[in-house]
Amino acid sequence: MRGLWRTIWDTKGVARWVLVGGVLVTLVFVAFALLAPWIAPYGFAQNNIDGTKLPKLAEPGSGYLFGTNDQFYDVFSRVVWGSRTALQVIALSVVFAGIIGVPLGLVSGFLGGWVDRLLVFVMDAVYSFPALLLAIVFSFLLNDKVGGGVIPAALSLTAIYIPQYFRVVRNTTVAAREATYVEAARAIGAGPFTIMRKYLFNNVVQSVPVVATLNAADALGTLAALGFLGLGIQPTEAAEWGYDISRGLDDAQSGVWWPAFFPAMAIILLITSLTFVGEGLNETVNPALRRRRHRPFRFPQRDAAQEVSS
């Protein structure tokens, strides 16, 4: 861990600030998600206090930090609860995709042959397909059969990202397969499963965090798009920013900007910071892109040097 911190700190240019800034903003959203019941003044689908309805479309500030929307909901509460939904869906879809994509890539790259060729071909075909359309088809099916909750939404995003993990892991595996340490492992009698689990996995998995954070950013955008098309998480299940924006669009055209504005800002901020984390990680940890900072160097005192020589 200290080694990683060193690497990041020694990187030249804005890369490390991009990384730190991205992590900080992401942490704010994580705090929102974890502490939503304590931070949000109202529930995500609460439009009354003890039977008295909240005002409709109240302006921001007037007792409601971000105002209220056309369904009598408090916009600030929806944004806070929405970060819980967003992070749940993102985390689940990234984990699902990783669980499927990483072992597939590892096995495919390690085995080679026709299994590898077939898998690469299928994955490339899926990857070439428009991501949003794939997610639309999946959530169209899942909405019909399972319902519009967090887990169906996460599942419909999973399929998009499997090929990306597969590719990265497969390519690094192919490169690592011929390395001396794998040959050594084979020489002392390690079976294929042991080689993959003990030797290759740790070396190959290092490229995953960058892909995962960039996918997380993309997943959030796709989730919002599904919500906009009315296919994502249904409003009764959880607060979702994309749905809130699409609901607020008509109001926005007539000058009532706040119901759509704040969730949109939340999306932009969270995607931007996740992208910063991903690109920052890439530029600091990836030796090919990384540029080292020249640390200030001070020559030793002249008389001290003389003392040494004498």
Added chain:
Amino acid sequence: MASSSGSLPRYIALRVLLIVPLVWVLLTVVFLLLRVAPGDPVSATVGDRLSEDALDERRAAAGLDRPLVVQYLDYLGNVARFDFGNTFRTDTPILSIVRDQGGATLTLTVGAFLIALLIGIPLGRLAGRFRDTPGDVAIRVYGVVSYAAPLFWVGILLVVLVNAVAPSFPTNDIASPFTKLDSEAYTKTHILVVDTLLAGDTGAFLDVLQHHLLPCLTLGFLLSGVIVRLVRINVIQALQGDYVEAARARGIGEGRVVRKHAFRNALVPVITVVGLQVALTLSGAVLTEKTFNWPGVGSALVRYIGERDYIAVQGLVTFFAVVVVFTSLIVDVINALVDPRVRY
């Protein structure tokens, strides 16, 4: 792939042959998803309104009572003859929907691409040349934000802005009502921009062009971010090349080095990757069309999803898959023509 001695015709022939398995894989995925999943299209579409007998009749009429293998082969055969099926409710051929509404999607995406290139190439070049300066940081932030901002939100912001500045400027649909009435006759190419021009109706032509501005800007904004990032990274890489160092050593000014030596070489990989953005563009087009009530294929897809018309959704998704495969073929062939290094 072919050996290193592969010639251009050989490469193109191989690439064309590759289409068959590619399309086959995609079709199989679509079929597996939409047909093998539990439940059937008929009860999903009209199940709540018909009796069980009537439902069986509808299933038989659509051929859905046959074994899945037969349905699968039938589906593959139909697609091979460019028959994407008929919508379930109105029995309209998907192909006629594509014909009538594809033109709007085509002009939307082409316009968006032009705008994206117009914004993206100069910005990416600037950022690449002045790497790590505040200008570079600003342009990179633009690149990230253009990708982070929900497309439909950007679209509505533009609409609000235009409404405030020029209330009479069109912000919806592809043509004004008066043009639309006339345009019933404009079905020569089913591309409204071309048809109005062919008919010599300048007023309608300008009207249609005006309607294109906001949707194209919205989609172009999304794509411009991708292009900025691409051009930037390629200019940076090109500037590290030996031939650039050689040009500098000959005393050529930095501006000229970037313009004459680095920039042109940086554009070659850009052509490839821009071609690969077709998938992103189509995704974006679906959202843009919904935002602006644009009468394109994406709107049709969203409508049939709302109606739970499985067969129409399957047909349109299949069509999109075919489009993606064929565009990537065209891009690869163009690439092989432009860059001899591609023909491996």
